[in-house]
Each structure stands twice: as C-alpha cells, then as structure tokens.
Amino acid sequence: MAQVAAFQHGQYADLVPFQSLIQPKLDYLAQREESWASVVRRNIDRLRASRLAPDDEFTRRRMYCFHTAYVDLRREARPVFDTWYSQHGPTRVCRFLRCLDSRMATVLVLDAVWYGRLDALVCIHRIMSLERYIVSLVDLAAMANQLAILQYLVEERLGQCTIIALAEAARLGHVNVAQWIYEYTDVEVADDVIASAARNGHLIIVKYFAEHGTRPNDVCSRALVATIGSGHVEIVKYCCHERRGDCCVKAALEAARAAYQLTSTSRATKKRLLYDIAYVRQRLCGCCEWDR
Numbered sequence: 001m002a003q004v005a006a007f008q009h010g011q012y013a014d015l016v017p018f019q020s021l022i023q024p025k026l027d028y029l030a031q032r033e034e035s036w037a038s039v040v041r042r043n044i045d046r047l048r049a050s051r052l053a054p055d056d057e058f059t060r061r062r063m064y065c066f067h068t069a070y071v072d073l074r075r076e077a078r079p080v081f082d083t084w085y086s087q088h089g090p091t092r093v094c095r096f097l098r099c100l101d102s103r104m105a106t107v108l109v110l111d112a113v114w115y116g117r118l119d120a121l122v123c124i125h126r127i128m129s130l131e132r133y134i135v136s137l138v139d140l141a142a143m144a145n146q147l148a149i150l151q152y153l154v155e156e157r158l159g160q161c162t163i164i165a166l167a168e169a170a171r172l173g174h175v176n177v178a179q180w181i182y183e184y185t186d187v188e189v190a191d192d193v194i195a196s197a198a199r200n201g202h203l204i205i206v207k208y209f210a211e212h213g214t215r216p217n218d219v220c221s222r223a224l225v226a227t228i229g230s231g232h233v234e235i236v237k238y239c240c241h242e243r244r245g246d247c248c249v250k251a252a253l254e255a256a257r258a259a260y261q262l263t264s265t266s267r268a269t270k271k272r273l274l275y276d277i278a279y280v281r282q283r284l285c286g287c288c289e290w291d292r
Helices: 002-006 013-050 055-099 102-114 118-127 137-143 147-155 163-172 175-184 191-199 203-212 216-227 233-242 250-261 267-281 286-291
Strands: none
Touching: 013 055, 013 102, 055 102, 055 118, 102 118, 102 137, 118 147, 137 147, 137 163, 147 175, 163 175, 163 191, 175 203, 191 203, 191 216, 203 216, 203 233, 216 233, 216 250, 233 267, 250 267
C-alpha cells in the first residue's frame, strides 16, 4: 500500500485532518514566528553583550516565547490528536513524520511532551532527533507536570534539568517533579525557586525544601520575604514557626513596609500586609528587638 500511495496524489485519510485543520494555522504562525525569532535574537544578543541578565534568564525568556507561540495551536490540535491516538495509538507516528512537514513534526513533539504521550515520544525519538529545538523539552515537561516524560528525556540524554525546570515546577506547584529534580539531579535550590513556590502559595514545596535542604533557615527567610502580604497566611505562619536561631525576619518586615508604601499597592494587598506585619512582629528574633 505504501508503494502504491507513493505514486499517487493525495494524503492518507488519517492525516487529512492535520493537514486541513492545522496546516493553515501553521502557515499563519510561520509569518509571525519569523519576525518574532529575529527580534528575540537581537534582544538576547544586546542584553548578553551588556551583561544585564544571566544566561538562565535568556533561556527562560526564549522558552516562554516559544511556549506562548504554540500554546493556542497545541490546544486546537489536541482533539485531532486524541481521535488519532484512540484509533491508531503511536503506530502511525512514522508515517506522520514522513508525510507532513517539519513544522507539523514540532506540533507532534510538543503535544507528546505536554500531554504525556511517552509512547509517541519514544517512537519519534527512534526516527528523528529531539535535540534540535530552540527550547529545552525537559523544561517544558517540568512546566506541564509530566514526570515520566522528564525522566525519559534525562535518561536518554536528550536534555538536562536546569534551574528553570525546578523553578517552573515550584511556581506551578508540581510537587513530584520538583522533588525528583532535587533528589536525582545536580540542580540546586536557588532563591528564585523558593520565592516562586512561596509567592504562589505552594506550602508543600516550601516545607519540602526546608526539611530536606541543607539551609532550612535560608528557605524560611526567602519564602517569608516572597510571600508576606500575598494572602498566603499559612506560609507566613509556617516560616515564622519553623525558623531557627539565626533566621531573621528583618528582611521580610522591610519588604512588607516597602510594598505598603508603594502607590500601586491595592487596598486589599495593604490590608494583608498589615495583618502579616502584625503577625511577624509577634515573633521577632533577638536581633530584631529594636523594631518593637
């Protein structure tokens, strides 16, 4: 059948929906992506030359741009992929890659990573390289809370976990992903990771890093600074209760007061700040007694 089809015009029936529904959107996206990519490259080169931001920040910006560009397309393509996988499983992946262009291959890979189609990703990896993408698929897997995909990519050396993967898992509350990255990779828990978890109210992640990390006081201090006034009272109380002798609350109080004085701070936020300040002042450490 494949030999007969090779000499005939047209497309396989199961691939027609991809070509008719998604291809036009890809053509439109390609027009935007060309200008977007050139702008991003120029900005990155300029910022790197002036040393205004670390390399991790460039990688993060690039990932967000890539993710944003494809997010709507990925959602629209999901029903088509659901129907396709329910009928054929991953058995038609090879034909998909052979008969459709490279941009469709990108959609296939992103769908597999984001929605946890490990069976399809394994088939794709046997046929083509997964190391050619502008962003790290490992970081995207962490963002999507797809631990099995992340583990496969790392084990097959198709990418490595970075601080971005850990920060995204912490920001979005993906506990299992954050724990695995911390326990099985060399990624260290930076202040940004703690702040991301605390600011978004993920107490379980803050507690995990405080209890399993080598610097629990630093975790509590950073989480307290990040979360004070955000409405996540349980994190404020946890950090105040769990802090040990050398964990000072001065930085959190100063951050809260500075935020309160900003004209852009809403009335509701100021109310939360006053509550948190009053609570923290009840648990001052020895070096902060001057502040009573």
